[in-house]
Amino acid sequence: MRYDSITDAIGDTPLVRIAPEVHGLRNIDLYAKLEMLNPFGSVKDRAAWNMARPRIADAQARGATVVELSSGNTAKALAVIAGMHGLRFKSVTNRMRVPEIKDLLLLLGAEIEELPGQTECLDPGLADDPLTAVHRELTAMGDAHLHTDQYFNERNTEAHAAGTGPEIIADLDGRAPDWFVACVGTAGSSTGVARVLRAHDPGVRVVGLVAGKSDFIPGIRDIDEVREVGLFDPAAYDAIDAVSTDDAVEGMVTLMRRCGILAGPTGGAAYTGAVRRLRAVDDTLTERATAVFIVCDRGESYLGYVRRHRPELFGRAAADPNTVASVSAAEAESAAALDPAAAREWIARRRPTVVDLRSPFAFRALHIEGSINIVDEVFGELVRGGLPFGRRQPVLLACPVGEQSARYAALLARMGHEEVYSLAGGIIGWRDAGAPLVAD
Template sequence: MIYDSMTDVIGNTPLVRMNPSVTGLCNIDLYAKLEMLNPFGSVKDRAAWSMAQPGLDDAAAGDRTMIELSSGNTAKALAVIAGMHGVRFRSVTNRMKVPEIKDLLLLLGADIEELPGQAECLDVTDTDDPLARIHRAVSEPGSGYFHTDQYFNDRNVQSHMDGTGPEIVADLGGAPDHFIACVGTAGSSTGVAAALRAVDSGVHVLGLVAAKSDFIPGIRNIDEVHEVGLFDPETYDEIEAVSADEAIDGMLDLVRRCGMLAGPTGGAAYFGALRHLAKVDSQLEGSGRRESAVFIVCDRVESYMSYVRTRRPELLKQPPRTHDVRNLDDQDLAAADVVDAAEARAWIGQERPTVIDLRGGFAFAAAHIEGSINIVDEVFAELLHGGLPVGADQPVLLVCPVGERSLRYSALMRRMGHRDVRSLSGGVIAWRDAGAPLVRGSGVGR
């Protein structure tokens, strides 16, 4: 089979029937749509090509830089496509959490601009969010940028309405009874669901998100998902959460038992699919009915070895991490000391605790509590891995964007023997909303 361009190879990915002896499903045929076999390695190849194609010639002729708010598979695919057409590419993000992806983007010649943001994805309604300011700037005429705009570009959805969905229907000879999709930009889940329901309006669509305060590459957590411009809750019959550990468990099954070198997103989709379909399977028992279901294997495992090493070191024959927030239980979290903005201000005035801001450096520079020190989340985790970073009697106030990560670190420090550590409830956002002063890079408080 001969092609004229790598972009011609995008799409027409295989649909593989999962072995019932592995899935344990007796009355449901479960199929994996192997989007990991797209030429640049992920389901995002489709949307990237669809969004980039209309503006590539103008971008090249006008020496414009392609820009996207992404640090993952969309950025990777766009960087490749831009390079093929002689166009520069810049990734703007506050979520560069997977080192392998960052290294690959740099290898591809991409510019990476890491900015602060109050959420992990774009919220254009928040005028204080730097990512929202970038979105407005690059969208202005004459900006010198070609903005592919994955969070709001309908071509993201259309690529799956025209491609992924119809391919599933053609391979199955009709629409499946169930479609299970992880929700990132919501492009693939929305587009595939629309294509399947155009054939059979009764298709049941399950959307999967990451558990609260958890991180699974490529998936929004249950709080973030409502900030995504393409997300429409009406697309999904149900939305369920999957934890990072469950995603890795699902990934292990795909890698070790199914021969699919899937990443954690595919693992989350598989785990969520089996958990949901097991209930349906039992209801079908004895009915004489047989149903079908499809989930998407989004990308490959090789880009996520550091993710696995950090969360499940034993899988790579490394010793387990000590003093890890992932080992906390409900009792630990319940014992954590939480203070609101007013209480925190009074405590700072009276006791002078060490205020540790866990946000990224750019966010800290943009606005922080006066006198606080900046120790980025991931660095603080490494410090705790070796023991308490401050004396056990030194009062400490932990601060993060919305109070979730600081709560977990506060609980961990208390379990490690710290006597007076507190978490700011609602984080910097609650502090700001309470009218409490913030110091900006210029030294001017608010």
Template sequence: MLYNNITELIGNTPILRISPEVHKLKNIELYAKLEFYNPFGSVKDRIAYGMIKEDLKDIKENGKTIIESSSGNTAKALQILAHINGITFKTVTNRIKIPEVKNILRILGTDIEELPGLSECPDPTDPNDPIRFIENMVSQEPHKYYHTAQYSNMKNRDTHYKTTGREIYEDIGTVDYFLGTLGTTGSSRGIIEYLTEKNPHLVKVGIIADKGDTIPGIRNVDEMHEVGIYEKTLYDDIITVNSLEAINGMETLIRQSGVLGGPTSGGAFWGTLKYLEEVDKSLSEKKTAVFVVCDRVEPYISYIQKRRPDFFEVETHKDTIRNLSNEELANVNTISIGEALEWVEENNPLIIDLRGNMAFRTSHIPNSINITDNYFEELIDAGIPFSNNILVMLVCPVGEKSNKFVALMKKKGFDAYSLEGGIVSWRDAGYPMKPLNLKKKEQAVI
């Protein structure tokens, strides 16, 4: 079939019936919308084109730069569309944690402004917000930039309403259950609003990552406040999956259905089954359910290897923050905020701040050092570079990630404590904080 422009290949992706032998549901027909068939490889191809196509002429004639906060698929699609239209593109982000994704953007020639240091640990005090950063840039030079603003732009929702939702209905008819992962939330919202018009009784389920966990393309509990398109009342239920469940779901899709979806798609599949397994038991007639396979597996190899080294015949680390037992997490050594200041003054512990570099530079506990949580995890895997008889206090924004690391350190014989409530509680208690003095180099930053 002949096409004259690559944009003609965006949309009209296939929908695949998942075999009951794979999903084990007796009363539900399960379908996967295969969005990796879009020309640039993901569901984001649709919104990238949808957000700019009406303004391409104006952007080009006025020499504007398209700017977006994206750590992967949206940036990739916007960059390609910008290139073929003779337009410049820039992404500003603090979320590129996967080397393959960054390298793909580099191959495409993307201008990446990567704001330093936001770690996987959610930080409500982090001043280094990329969306705010972009808004400041645009306000200072409004004629220079075209901000696509995927997190708040209703063209994101509209694109999926007009295309993805319609395609699903045209291919399989009435849908009884739609389960969608929540990132920008534009795809799930657009699809849901279209399918609800065809079936007012549609059950709508959002899938997010566990608190403090990281699944590419899926927000966790702590991050949903960042999403402007997100409409909480639209969903009948919100369920969580963790990163290992997402990879397990991905493995099933790949090995049993031949669907080369990545961790995001695996999270969608696992969350779908988690929800529908109980529903299926109560049904007496056939129902139809749909989830979306967002993109492919290849860009996430390092992410997968870190969590499932057995795939790659690499020795599995038995002790990681991802396989701690509930008992180990329940018995973490903590310092309450009420006793924290006196305890620090009396015991002079090594204080390790797990937050991002920018947040640390802005304010931190005096005499603390900064090792962002992702680097600290690597240090633990390699062997912590200090003696296990040194007293340590770990600090993160609200005490969640530090609890996990302390549980692991305790398991390895270290005398470590987690600050309850994290840096937020320390700050709110009015305890001393100071900015980084770069001239005196009083603190170390790793």
């Protein structure tokens, strides 16, 4: 396959059957529409390109900035498209909670603005939803922007009515599936695909998946938030089910480990939501049926998200006997320590290495003259990897209040260091004792 432009590679994504032994449905063939294989990585490539394409020439002539209210995949696709066409892109959002996506957007050259959080004291002057606020602000910007407006732009839906939907029918040998399951974010893909499938076969059942209200699944809105979406029409769905963060991660793991599909949490949620819904009807079927769900994007950007919810999926670090966590409270308490006066005397006499375990920022501002700065996290690494001083070297460890330094002093003593002390009361105690501190 040869293309003149990467945007030509958008669409025509594979439809892959999920092995029955994975989902356990006896009478239903379940297929995944792999929108994650679009060139910029998600289902949003189609909508972004379809919304931006007809207006790019005009935007170039005006030197306009492309603007979208997006926390993820639409922003990613638009950032690429804008960059390819010499335009700036700005994403405005109040939902950007996946740090890896933020970094990726910055790498792609996007400008990101985060909207303020909810006020703690009720302020009746703040009457606008984020979408309306952005609309109003853009009006004030005049014509220096190209707002793709994904939540209201009919070309978002159309991208899927013209592409995703017909592709599914073609791959099923000209038949619409009996069920179509999709997560609802902008409602563009679910509504667009549903429209085409229904036109082909009015019997198709469409299930929209939304997040539970206390769950956060990137790319899916909850049942209340979808009501702020212009493209969302409850009548487009036969049912709207809620999915949880657990569902999303569980589905993601199944798709990754058992199907070779490296899906993100939205795809995982779609899988789990689809199987749950289909399992309920599987036994009542008398003939074979088909179902399709959408895998929106890839999993690599969501490692932090998954780790927060299911740390055990990442295994546990091999047990290392020499970590500061292994130091008991009693051990720390009995660590050799010197109060500021004794420490000053000892420093003058023995000239030990004084290690300040605080952050470089604080160290620069104030520290004990002649001390060196190894922030505690790095020091912990060095304890395992190899310390820059020998076991006979006299060492004084200092932290803010003498707690962390006592733990490390105990650990070093356990490891055979002969002359290690903790500064009792820490740098705060040192300061309060009137002992001198210097700045860089």
